[in-house]
C-alpha cells in the first residue's frame with residue numbers, strides 16, 4: 001500500500017462506512033467526529049488497527065493526504081472554515097455531501113491555495129453494498145496525478161466511477177434524487193395526515209404499492225438533514241419539486257372535474273414523451289418480484305388505484321423535458337425503484353387505462369388524493385422557503401407517526417432492495 005493516508009471528518013453513517021472499507025483495503029485512516037463523540041468513536045473503532053481516531057478535525061487535517069468531509073451539508077461552510085486552514089500542505093480535499101455547489105464554495109473560500117480539490121458522492125445510502133453502485137468523482141481543482149490517487153483510494157468500494165463536473169452533478173441529482181424524494185415524502189405525509197398505516201389498507205398492498213410503502217418508510221426512517229440538504233441547498237432542485245407539486249395539483253383538479261378527455265390526453269402525451277423511445281428496454285422490475293415484499297397481507301384481488309403520485313411524476317418529467325433513462329448512469333437505488341414502478345404502470349396499457357378510469361370514475365379515495373396533493377404542495381413550499389427548520393419539523397412529525405413500524409419496514413425494505421437490485425443487476429448504464 002502507498003504511504004498515503006486518508007482523513008475522514010464526520011464519522012456518521014457514511015463516514016463510518018468509508019472508514020471501514022478504506023482501512024480494510026490497507027490504507028491508513030485518520031478520523032474524527034465532533035469532540036463530544038470522540039470517546040465513543042475510539043471504542044467503536046478499537047478493532048480497526050488502520051483507523052486512528054482524533055478529537056477534532058485540525059488533527060485529522062494536518063496529517064492526512066486525502067481528506068473527506070462527511071458532515072451535514074448545511075454545516076459544511078462552518079466546518080471547512082474551522083478545519084480547512086489546518087490542511088496539510090499539498091493535500092487533496094473532497095466532500096461526500098449530496099449537493100456540490102455549496103460544498104465547493106466552502107472549499108474555495110476556506111482552503112489554502114496549495115490544496116487540491118477532488119470531490120465524491122456515493123449514490124446510495126450507508127446500508128447498501130457500494131459494489132457496482134455509481135460513485136461520482138469531480139476533479140474540481142487538481143492535477144491528474146492527485147485525481148488518480150483519489151481513484152486508487154476509493155476503488156476499494158468497488159463502485160462504478162462516474163466523472164462529472166460539479167454543475168452536471170447538481171443538475172442530474174436534482175432530477176433524480178430531489179424530486180423522487182418529494183414524491184415519497186408526500187406519500188408518507190398524506191398517510192400520516194389520514195392516520196393510515198398504508199399496509200393495513202387494501203388499496204396499498206401488493207405490486208407497485210409495496211415499493212411505495214417500503215421506500216417511503218425507508219426515507220422517513222433516515223436522517224432529515226440528508227433529504228433537506230439535497231433539496232434546499234441544490235439550486236436546481238426547487239424548480240423540479242415545484243413542478244411535481246404543480247403536476248399533482250393539475251391532475252387532481254382534472255380528476256375532480258371528471259375531465260376524462262383532457263386527463264387522458266395529458267397522461268398519454270406525457271407517457272409518449274418519457275417512454276416513447278424506450279419502449280423496447282427490458283422492464284426494470286417484475287410483478288411477481290414486487291408482490292413478495294408486502295408488509296401487510298395480500299388481498300385476494302388487487303384494489304384499483306389511480307396512482308396519482310406516478311402519473312404526476314411522469315407529467316413532471318415530461319413538462320421539464322427530463323428523460324429519466326438518460327440519468328441511469330448517475331442513479332440511486334431509490335430512483336431506480338421509482339422509475340421501475342413508473343415504467344411498470346406506463347408500459348402496461350391495461351394498467352394505465354385502469355388508472356385513468358379509476359382517476360375519473362372512482363370517488364372512493366378522493367380524501368387520500370386530496371391529502372397527497374396538499375402534502376406535495378406543502379413540501380414544495382417548505383423547500384421554496386429555503387427553511388431547514390420548516391423541512392425538519394414536517395419530516396420529524398411524519399417520522400414520529402411511523403416510528404413504531406420502522407423495524408419491521410426496514411427488514412422488508414432492505415430485503416426488497418437487495419433482491420430487486422440483484423435481479424436487475426443495478427442497471428446503471
Ligand SMILES: NC(=O)C1=CN([C@@H]2O[C@H](COP(=O)(O)OP(=O)(O)OC[C@H]3O[C@@H](n4cnc5c(N)ncnc54)[C@H](OP(=O)(O)O)[C@@H]3O)[C@@H](O)[C@H]2O)C=CC1
Pocket residue numbers: 009010011012013014015032033034035057070071072073075079096097098099121122123124125126223225226229
Ligand atoms: N445517508 C445517506 O444516505 C447519504 C448521505 N450523504 C451525505 O453524506 C454526508 C454525511 O451523511 P450521513 O453520514 O448520513 O450523516 P450523519 O448525520 O450520520 O453524519 C454526519 C456526522 O458529522 C458530524 N459532524 C458535524 N459537525 C462536525 C465537525 N465539526 N467535526 C466533525 N464531525 C462533525 C455529525 O455530528 P452531529 O450529529 O453532532 O452534527 C455526524 O456525526 C451528508 O452531507 C449527506 O448528505 C451522501 C450519500 C448518502
Ligand SMILES: O=C(O)C(=O)Cc1ccc(O)cc1
Pocket residue numbers: 097098122123124125177219226230332333334335
Ligand atoms: O437512494 C436514495 O435516494 C436515498 O435516499 C439514499 C441517498 C441519500 C442521499 C444521497 O446523497 C445518496 C443516496
